[in-house]
Amino acid sequence: MDVKVKGADTNRGRSDAELTTLVWGANKMHVLEDDLPESVRVPTPSEWFDNVALRDLALHEKHAACVDARGDVYQWGDGFFGNEPGSSHGKPRLTLRGKNITQLQLTGSRVFALSASGRIYVLSARQVDQALPTGAQTPASTPWWGTGWLWGEEEEVDFAEISPNEKLKWGERRFVQISAGTDHMLALTSEGRTFAHPVTLNANSHGQLGFRKCDVPAPADIKHMHLPHKHPRVQLELTPKSIADPYANAAPAFRPSGSSTRNLDLLIGKDAAEAGLDDSNIRFSDKLFEIPALRGVKVDRIATGGRSSFAKTTTGRVLGWGANEYGQIGLGANVTLEAITVPTEVILWRATPATVRTTCVDVFAGGDLTMFEVERSDGSGMPYIDILSCGNGQWGGLGNALYSNAQSTPVRAKNVSGLLEYNEAAKNMQAIVPETISISPTGHVLLTLDTRKHAGPGGGGKDVVVWGANFDYQLGNGKRGSLPTPTVLQTPEGERLMLYRKKAKEVRDMQGQVWKNGVEVEQRAVAGWNNSVVYWKICQ
Structure with a gap:
């Protein structure tokens, strides 16, 4: 069945799409769409995702990313394209391809991508920092020579693989979930x-982290991580601030003299402080530690x-x-x-x-x-x-x-x-x-109730329940004013916004090409930074 969302802003020049992504809330950084206003009051169709079903979608404050049906990663937002003179925001751009990605996690500076085979990759959240290092055929770190030369495929953006610091156990083939703070x-x-x-x-x-001691590549060798030789490593001792400076929150009268100056040696260890580590580089740390x-x-x-x-x-x-x-x-x-x-x-x-x-x-x-x-x-x-x-x-x-x-x-x-x-x-x-349940770092919550499971023949969709912060219309009810009580999301006409599952006639990738026909898809709600998105997700 085709899903029509009553109350959504559909007065836009657009074709009738079988699959429509809905967006609302803050759009100052153009993470919802470049042609929409800075504040979107009610669920509104996004033309970027017409007839597109995704594997995953993630939102951050100034940038966003998604995985299309083919497992390729696309990035966008003012934080990604940059605010330098002459730069402009634009449509989602293909960055990581051919890795069969299934899940994304974002931080302010990084995009972490988990592949179907259980590998974890990291990209910069800024387009300007994705330029390939000079002389690097492929940025993949394991194996160092990659496979691009064999098939004549050159990587277009810089990325790195993050691997465990010890071999996984026999039969423990892969990572199955990632989550980033x-x-x-x-x-x-x-x-x-x-x-x-x-x-x-x-x-x-x-x-x-759950531990203090770990190691990272020495800064002098970060630029040469793609080359096949062993690299010196620097020992880190990441001490929690409450232990490194127990008087951090004390009144000045009770603080020991000299404690107001943060001692870098205590926070990250003497070796790391002397090494001059640059944690803005995606290769700052290349390991996972149990x-x-x-x-x-x-x-x-x-x-x-x-x-x-x-x-x-x-x-x-x-x-x-x-x-x-x-x-x-x-x-x-x-x-x-x-x-x-x-x-x-x-x-x-x-x-x-x-x-x-x-x-x-x-x-x-x-949050x-x-x-x-x-x-x-x-x-x-x-x-x-x-x-x-x-x-x-x-x-x-x-x-x-x-x-x-x-x-x-x-x-x-x-x-x-x-x-x-x-x-x-x-x-x-x-x-x-x-x-x-999707919890925004800025304080609002979207919960999807599975009311469809017990509905019987002809049953409807799933209710979206919203509450929390609402300064930028992120709750989708067309009003400002926070809600401390979970409330079923309704359109301005009083209709409940329902999420559905169905078999799509066709699913397109982010390039607009048909990926497959007759694909099982379902709507998924995501709470971003003062905004919200409901997109079509490919059912696993």
Whole structure:
């Protein structure tokens, strides 16, 4: 069936597309589209993605990226094209091709790409920094000679591969998930091992890496990383700021003399301070390191906030570490530390009867906000799903109908917790499960309720529930003003915005070429920096 979105701004010169991407919110950096205004008040079609279904899409403050149906990466936004005189914003540009990419994660300076074969690549977030090094046939670092010369394919942009510092175990063939914060990245292997990667020298500012000691290439050799010889390495000791300078937040009268000047030796180690490392280069760090405290702990889901990290085990428990000044780790009111430097279990069954079993199903994070999807069951009644939130809710992002800038004990989000629905097939009541939650680093939340699963024959789509910050119309209701209570997204005409799954007649790549016919696709909601996108995703 064709999906028509009532209430969306369709008064644009455009053809009728079977697959339409909807965008709304802040567009100052042209991450939504170059022809749209700086503020898009309601869900509006984007001409860039007519009849296009993607593998993944990621938004940052000044740049964005996507993976098209062929597994190629495209980048755009003012932060990507640059603001130099004579430069202009434009349509998404092909950057990384032929790597069969499935997932993207963005930081302010990097684009991390995970391939179907489990390799992790990194590109610069700026077009000007993607020029190939002089004399480099291919930037791929393993193997150093690449394959481009064999088939006559020259790489057009500079990129690097990030590999584990130790060989993966027999049968542990690949990485299956990546998640990036502001300055660090986590990666999960097919066997449930958790690795971390320092993106910049601030990667462990609050203990979010899970370790202090690692090594990086010596600066003098970064330019020659593509050449086949061993390179000297520099030892890093990334000490959390709360340990390197315990008086950082103290009043001047209580600070020891000289402590106001940040001691670089204490923060990154003497060798690194003397080496003059440049963490703006994509080859600043080329390795992933297993988190020591999680050795032997089988993990099936990872998530990162801006400066925090989370790992969900296969047994339904959650460990968190990193920044905690807003209570975003969720350790409760008795833990007042601003930085949790060791993975620590988050207790999700506080204030529940002893007979109720609580299992974490998923964990989501963004900025200084964290959400846990948990299943509750007492063994007698129907299990139900709760959404628990913690962290910075000063714009209503906690979803508990309150504005609070610090919440250390996970609280139950209203209107999306404990929901039950009659299942036509099973002829009984069953829990409504959130399909996915997208948390913006700037404080708004998009949650997709899987109301379609139990709808029966002719059932409709999935509801989008929104709440949190709304200064740039990022909640899509055409109004400004934050919402502290989860609310079903409605168009100005009062119609619910539903997300659908269907078989598309044809799917095109980002070049406009037909990729395949009869492809199963579904709509996916993504919360960006003060903006939101609903795009068509290829079903795996």
